Amino acid sequence: MDDPIMVEVKDLHFSRGNTDIFRGVDLQIPLGKITAIMGPSGTGKTTLLKLIGGQLAPDRGQILIDGQDVHKLSRRSLFKLRRRMGMLFQSGALFSDLDVFENVAFPLRIHTELPNAMIRDIVLMKLQAVGLRGARHLMPSELSGGMARRVALARAVALDPDLVLYDEPFVGQDPISMGVLVQLIKKVNLALGLTAIVVSHDIKETLSIADYVYIIADGRVMAHGTPQTLDVNDDAHVKQFVHGEPDGPVPFHYPAPDFFDDILAPAGQFS
Amino acid sequence: MTRYLTALGRATLDTLSSIGRAGLFLVQSIFCLPSREGFHLWLRQMHFVGVMSVAIVLVSGLFIGMVLALQGFTILVGFGADEALGQMVALSLVRELAPVVAALLFAGRAGSALTAEIGLMKATEQLTSMEMIGVDPLRRIVAPRLWAGFVSLPILTVIFGVVGIWGGYLVGVEWLGVYAGSYWSNMQDSVNFFDDVLNGMVKSLVFGLVVTWIAVFQGYDLIPTSEGISRATTRTVVYASLAVLGLDFVLTALMFGDLG
Numbered sequence: 001m002d003d004p005i006m007v008e009v010k011d012l013h014f015s016r017g018n019t020d021i022f023r024g025v026d027l028q029i030p031l032g033k034i035t036a037i038m039g040p041s042g043t044g045k046t047t048l049l050k051l052i053g054g055q056l057a058p059d060r061g062q063i064l065i066d067g068q069d070v071h072k073l074s075r076r077s078l079f080k081l082r083r084r085m086g087m088l089f090q091s092g093a094l095f096s097d098l099d100v101f102e103n104v105a106f107p108l109r110i111h112t113e114l115p116n117a118m119i120r121d122i123v124l125m126k127l128q129a130v131g132l133r134g135a136r137h138l139m140p141s142e143l144s145g146g147m148a149r150r151v152a153l154a155r156a157v158a159l160d161p162d163l164v165l166y167d168e169p170f171v172g173q174d175p176i177s178m179g180v181l182v183q184l185i186k187k188v189n190l191a192l193g194l195t196a197i198v199v200s201h202d203i204k205e206t207l208s209i210a211d212y213v214y215i216i217a218d219g220r221v222m223a224h225g226t227p228q229t230l231d232v233n234d235d236a237h238v239k240q241f242v243h244g245e246p247d248g249p250v251p252f253h254y255p256a257p258d259f260f261d262d263i264l265a266p267a268g269q270f271s
Numbered sequence: 272m273t274r275y276l277t278a279l280g281r282a283t284l285d286t287l288s289s290i291g292r293a294g295l296f297l298v299q300s301i302f303c304l305p306s307r308e309g310f311h312l313w314l315r316q317m318h319f320v321g322v323m324s325v326a327i328v329l330v331s332g333l334f335i336g337m338v339l340a341l342q343g344f345t346i347l348v349g350f351g352a353d354e355a356l357g358q359m360v361a362l363s364l365v366r367e368l369a370p371v372v373a374a375l376l377f378a379g380r381a382g383s384a385l386t387a388e389i390g391l392m393k394a395t396e397q398l399t400s401m402e403m404i405g406v407d408p409l410r411r412i413v414a415p416r417l418w419a420g421f422v423s424l425p426i427l428t429v430i431f432g433v434v435g436i437w438g439g440y441l442v443g444v445e446w447l448g449v450y451a452g453s454y455w456s457n458m459q460d461s462v463n464f465f466d467d468v469l470n471g472m473v474k475s476l477v478f479g480l481v482v483t484w485i486a487v488f489q490g491y492d493l494i495p496t497s498e499g500i501s502r503a504t505t506r507t508v509v510y511a512s513l514a515v516l517g518l519d520f521v522l523t524a525l526m527f528g529d530l531g
Contacts, residue, residue: 053403075407083405093400096392107404155404165403 003030006163006195007052012061014044014051021047023219025061034189034196036210038203040241043216045199046090049165052197053087054078065163083111086156086164090171092148094140100127100151101136107158126154129191130184146177150184157188163195164188170202178202182209203242207231215241293488296409300487303407303414312415320381320416320483321423325430327376332431335372336438339363343439344447353443354453358461360439365462365471366527369432371519374478377424378511382486385416386507389490390500398491413487420483421476428475470526477518482511 007029014022021044029035037045050056052063054070063070068081094103104123108114114122127133130150140148149169156164166185170178186209189196200206207213207227214224215238223230223238230242239245256262303309343359389412392398398408436458443449462468486507493503 050399055399055402079402079405079407082403085403087400087403089396089400091396093396095397095401096395110404110406152400 003033005029006031006066007197008062008064009048009052010062010064012048012051012063013059014047014056015059020219022058022061025216025219025221027214027221027224029195029197030212031195032193033211034185034198034209036198036200036206036213037216038199038201038206038213038241039216039222041201044219045201045216046167048216049087049167049197049199053082053085053165083107083159084162086159086161088149088152088156088164088166088169090168092140092143092145092152094143094148094152094155096140098140099136100132100138100140100143103140103151104154104158107155111159122158123154126158127151129188130154131180144177146173146180149173149177149181153181153184153188157192157194160192161194163197166196166198166200168200169198170200170205178205185209203244207242217241289492292492293484296413296488296491297417297484300409300413300417303410309410309415312411313418316415316419317423320385320419321426324377324380324423324427327380328373328427328431329434331372331376332369332434333438335368335431336360336364336435336440337442339368339435340439340442340447344443344449353447353449355457356439356443356449357436357454357456357458360443361436361458361462362467364432364435364439365467367471367519367523369428369435370471370474370478371515373428373431373475374424374482374515375512377420377427377479378482378486378508378515381420381423382482382507382511383504385420385483385486386490386493386504387500389413389416389487390493390495390503393491393493394495394497394500408491413491416487417480417483420486421479424479424482425472425475428471432471466526470522473526474519474522477522478515481514481518485511485514 005028007027009025009027012022012025012027013020025048027037037048039045047056051058052065052070054073057071065081065085068077070078070081073081094100095106098106101123104126105119108119108122112119124133124136127136130153132147132150132154135143135147135151140151143151153169169181169185173181182205185196185198188194189209198206198210207230210227212224213227213230215222215230217237222241223233223235225233230238233239233242339360340356343356343363344353347353347355347359389398392412398412401408401411440451440454444451444454489503489507489510493499
């Protein structure tokens with residue numbers, strides 16, 4: 001990768017209780033590109049986004065955004081850095097007491113001194129981009145899942161951030177909403193020239209828009225490369241994941257005693 | 272035996288760490304300086320926490336004053352001291368019942384609602400998204416609610432006391448026939464502004480801070496599931512009620528302990 005680096009993760013270690021989530025993860029997120037972080041459910045993809053956003057602190061290692069160590073910043077400096085970041089949450093995470101318009105206007109009202117007329121124009125432009133200008137007066141409870149995520153996308157890019165983090169943007173979407181979101185993420189990236197990190201396990205959709213892909217499993221980076229190189233990768237883990245094979249190095253069964261021993265166990269030894 | 276000791280040790284550590292987190296949380300949120308935007312948020316919370324609790328405080332204050340007068344009259348009349356009814360009603364309300372009962376009602380109505388509201392915001396990632404937008408939820412969500420509770424409970428306590436004294440008047444004077452002049456003048460002679468009214472206000476300020484602190488902390492610190500929200504809401508009402516009753520004894524001992 002010769003592109004300048006926007007986010008760099010170095011030797012990241014993180015655990016919850018006795019479970020190691022990451023055991024030495026290294027990533028480089030290039031500036032102005034869409035980088036996908038993929039992996040089976042439960043590998044800590046969302047945790048990685050929270051670590052990048054400074055909501056969690058690593059046990060060891062560093063995360064640098066534009067050269068700044070996220071976890072060495074003061075609370076004030078961290079909040080200042082976050083103004084340059086947008087995040088699209090899996091649930092949308094819209095503020096339930098504000099309507100669609102005010103949700104998108106929220107970051108502008110907080111971080112800028114723009115007059116109301118200009119805020120209105122910017123919000124309408126963002127809502128027009130996600131196709132929901134007509135829904136500006138609806139409350140979050142009146143939106144479908146797909147609409148909520150589109151509003152959340154408009155809010156995430158309201159301040160024209162340098163970096164946008166997408167947390168499972170395609171989960172639970174019908175095919176039309178999913179297609180719309182795929183297009184929007186690509187369009188927004190091209191139009192604003194921002195750096196995007198997409199965390200997802202929807203292979204087809206994610207590979208169709210990503211410039212570079214990291215696959216994470218067992219607390220480490222299992223493979224990385226462009227979508228084309230990963231598609232022809234021979235590693236059993238990568239093949240199983242990229243081609244969606246039900247059994248392979250990641251077993252179908254949760255660890256359990258032998259099936260026949262379990263079935264034939266005498267009464268009283270059930271557990 | 273070792274298992275019980277381990278469990279006891281773990282529970283002690285959990286409790287200590289929870290108290291530590293709650294203390295840091297209070298310090299970080301209470302010193303958030305109010306901006307113009309913060310003032311609007313505080314006003315909105317004053318409506319939610321304070322104004323919307325007025326009805327329950329009015330009704331409870333009225334009935335407690337009425338019951339106090341009825342019970343007091345039946346005792347005092349036996350000693351021929353029914354003129355002292357106003358004094359008894361006023362002192363009971365101003366020193367004890369108004370601050371304590373208003374705080375208990377406040378914990379049940381506003382405290383539980385605050386915990387559930389903040390908990391639901393946490394469960395739906397609204398607090399996280401606020402952080403990611405670069406807005407500190409302690410400043411925007413917690414501080415206005417904390418200050419609204421701190422300011423509104425003393426006001427609710429005054430309303431409770433006034434309505435209670437009026438309820439006592441209705442029963443004592445209008446119904447049971449105590450002379451109105453003695454009801455008011457005995458009250459005026461015996462209730463001291465500094466010793467009674469001000470001490471009652473100090474109690475309600477302390478209760479306001481403690482109840483709201485418990486409520487917002489339980490909401491902010493809960494496990495973001497439906498069960499977590501339900502448990503935290505229950506904890507708010509239980510902890511806040513116990514804290515009010517315990518602190519009431521401590522404050523009463525400090526304020527009135529040397530009178531005898």
